[in-house]
Amino acid sequence: MSSSIRFVPGALAPTFEAALRDVRARSAEARAAAAERLGNTAAERLGNAAPDDSTRAGEALRTLLEDPSPEVRIAALDALGRLGDGRAFEAVLACLDDPHAVVREVALIAATSLGRERALEAVHAALGGPHPELRFQAVAALAELDPGAARAPLIERLGDDDARVRAHAAEALATLGDEPSTRRALAARLQDPSPEVRSEAAAAL
Numbered sequence: 001m002s003s004s005i006r007f008v009p010g011a012l013a014p015t016f017e018a019a020l021r022d023v024r025a026r027s028a029e030a031r032a033a034a035a036e037r038l039g040n041t042a043a044e045r046l047g048n049a050a051p052d053d054s055t056r057a058g059e060a061l062r063t064l065l066e067d068p069s070p071e072v073r074i075a076a077l078d079a080l081g082r083l084g085d086g087r088a089f090e091a092v093l094a095c096l097d098d099p100h101a102v103v104r105e106v107a108l109i110a111a112t113s114l115g116r117e118r119a120l121e122a123v124h125a126a127l128g129g130p131h132p133e134l135r136f137q138a139v140a141a142l143a144e145l146d147p148g149a150a151r152a153p154l155i156e157r158l159g160d161d162d163a164r165v166r167a168h169a170a171e172a173l174a175t176l177g178d179e180p181s182t183r184r185a186l187a188a189r190l191q192d193p194s195p196e197v198r199s200e201a202a203a204a205l
Contacts, residue, residue: 016041016053023060028069035064035072039079058085065091070100077103081110089115093122096134105133112141120145127153132162139165143172151176155185158201163194170197174204 014022014037022034038057061083064076077095080088092114095107108126111119123141126134139157142150150172157169170189173182182204189201 016057020056020060023064028067028072031064031067031069031072032075035061035075035079039075039082041083054083054085058083058088062088062091065095070098070103073098073100073103074106077106077110081106081113084114086114089118093119096122096126101131101133104131105137108134108137108141112145116145124153127157132160132165135160135162135165136168139168139172143175147176151179151182155182158185158189163192163197166192166194167196167200170200170204174200 014034016037019034019037022030023038025031025034038061041053041057058080061076061080064072065080067073067076073095077092080092089111092107092110096104096111098104098107108119108122111122115122119141123138123145126138127142129135135157139154142153154169154173154176158166158173160166160169166189170186173186176182186201186204189197190205192198192201
């Protein structure tokens with residue numbers, strides 16, 4: 001699956017307690033840095049993190065999903081995906097309707113990280129939905145989460161209006177194994193107007 005988009009903080013990340021405080025900071029940059037720091041709590045379970053730190057981090061991050069800054073919402077979604085707290089799944093799923101395209105994209109990445117099988121319904125909906133960035137992410141998610149049922153929907157996405165989605169569908173189909181209907185659909189994309197699509201189709205054949 002495609003890697004998620006991450007906020008890059010300054011040289012000194014805030015401490016855990018400072019990050020909890022900074023989710024209410026005036027500066028969007030400080031709030032995004034706080035989200036990044038809180039998302040690291042899962043890795044710190046192996047170190048010195050207190051048992052309830054992940055719970056406190058998850059609660060703070062969920063409040064940032066309604067932040068007015070899209071950059072903060074992106075950082076919070078990415079952090080929740082890394083934190084791995086399934087309690088955030090429904091709140092993350094609601095961000096698929098965000099007005100900002102990158103927020104929607106990172107929301108689908110985070111939802112598949114948190115819910116996996118629970119996210120399949122959202123993945124299928126995104127695959128046929130109006131937003132190309134969600135269709136792009138849904139292609140890879142479906143191939144990973146439900147490869148047995150992914151072939152027909154991914155062949156259909158080879159005809160997507162968006163060249164990035166078509167190319168990604170060709171790439172994903174290559175992971176599902178050889179099959180006559182797949183070969184025919186990929187061969188037809190060798191005449192695609194997009195060089196990226198033609199390249200991915202050729203590589204998949």
